[in-house]
Amino acid sequence: MLRDHHWIKQAIHKIMAEEEHHQETPLIKLSVPGLQTIDIYLKDESQHPTGSLKHRLARSLFLYALTNGLIGPDTPIIESSSGSTAVSEAYFAQMLGLPFYAVMPRTTARKKVELIEQYGGQAHFVEHSGDIYPVARQLAEKLNGHYMDQFTYAERASDWRGTDNIAHAIFEQMKHERYPVPRWLIMSAGTGGTSATLGRHIHYRQYPTQLCVADCENSVFYDAFCHNDFLLTHQQSSRIEGIGRPRVEPSFIPGVIDTMIMIPDAASVAAIYWLEQKTGRKAGPSTGTNLYATLKLARQMQENGESGALVTVWCDDGERYLDCYYNPDWVDKHIGSVEPYLAQLDSFDLTGNFSDDLQSNMTVLSELPTGEVIS
Ligand SMILES: Cc1ncc(COP(=O)(O)O)c(C=O)c1O
Incomplete structure (x- = not known):
């Protein structure tokens, strides 16, 4: 294959210039009166130009494909x-003048589909989330195109040693806080790429910080991690958009994770309503999964008399989900009642404690098979 080196150089230049134009995303400190010696932060990735943490990944995947000579004009x-x-x-493809095709579950939020089309991309729908992989591969073969395959390449396309990654940004932004080195970083998993970056960076820079990965219902990551079975699959699709997978994705790196927590979907949705009460802004449901897991760890720290900081990720903007997670009829039908979790979060806000009735439904970390984490 003859490569167009001039075009590749220009394409890389455009992507690097785009990065220069945008500032680092903010780190938001959440006020929780019930937690006096524990501070909670959200790294607000919804502030990227394309509204989610995936802006970083898309940039990395394009640079990976360009530098490997996998795509041309x-x-x-x-x-x-x-x-x-x-x-x-779709945003980066449009920037480079390349046609873009997204293979997605039919249930994908309408607003996201509109955004893809706004950037000149085309949506191809499948009925089951597990079908996206073969259908994307077939489409790439048919069109003689390049299948980006985020689920395989997220972990290797993203930098984790240097400074151009979310983990480095978090530790830099925490430097002047009262607990400058976080006790925990908390992240959910879709590809697993972000948790891989966070965990590798922690190990590489030798921070005492631990990594907790939160999973949702109808996902295999949690069970795979607990039972050391990475061939697990699941028939149903996750109801928390962006996270929870029917198979253990190649970018999910269990060796970097200290512990995992399973979060009920209704708790994830309640957590984004609670976050809106506190910040006046909407977040996507995976942010709710992250936040609820963070609060569980905070409660555990509080019970153990520990102090410190916990940092999690505000993954995307909730305005994308007005017709689903922010629509009470949709939530009633697809998720169920979130009221008990909302009441629990309100009480947590003031006391730093979860009410007992729901606490018993939740996985207590010390009971996890990995069991090594909380001292
Ligand atoms: C909204 C949202 N949150 C969280 C994630 C999970 O991130 P990762 O793929 O790095 O595991 C994704 C992944 O697509 C996502 O779209």
Whole structure:
């Protein structure tokens, strides 16, 4: 294959210039009166130009493909996605003048599909989330295009040693806080790429910080981690858009994770309503999963008499989900009642404690098979 080196150079230049134009995303400190010696922060990735943490990944995947000579001036780009990555990739594909095709579950939030189309991309729908991989591969073959395959390449396309990554940004931004080195970083998993970056960076820079990965219902990550079975699959699709997978994705790196927590979907949704009460802004449901897991760890720290900081990720903007997670009828039908969790979070706000009745439904960390984490 003859490579167009001039075009590749220009394309890389455009992507690097785009990064220069945007500032680092903010770190938000959450006020929780019930927690006096524990501070909670959210790294607000919804502030990227394409509205989610996937802006970083899309940039990295394009740079990976360009520097490896995998795409040229006429290469159609194909991706399997639950939506957010496709929105960001459509943006970069348009910047480079490349056709873009996103293979997504039919249930993907309508707003994300609109955004992909706004950036000139095309949506191809499948009925089951597990079908996105083969359909994307077939489409790439048919169009003689390049399948980005975020689920495989997220972990290796993202930098974790240097300074161009979310983990480095978090530790830099925490430097002047009262607990400058976080006790925990908390993240959910879709590809697993962000947790891989966070965990590798922690190990590489030798921070005492630990990494907790939160999973949702209808996902295999939690069970796979607990039972050391990475061939597990699941028939049903996750109801928390962006996270929870029917198979253990190649970018999910268990060796970097200290512990995992399973969060009920209704708790994730309640947590984004609670976050809106506190900040006046809406977040996507994976942020709720992250936040609820963070509060559970905070409660555990409080019970153990520990102090310190916990940092989690505000993954995307909730305005994308007005017709689903912010629509009471949709939530009633697809998720169920979130009221008990909302009441629990309100009481947590004031006391730093979860009410007993719901606490018993939740996984207590010390009971996890990994069991090594909380001292
Ligand atoms: C909204 C949202 N949150 C969280 C994630 C999970 O991030 P990662 O793929 O790095 O595991 C994704 C991934 O697509 C996402 O779209």
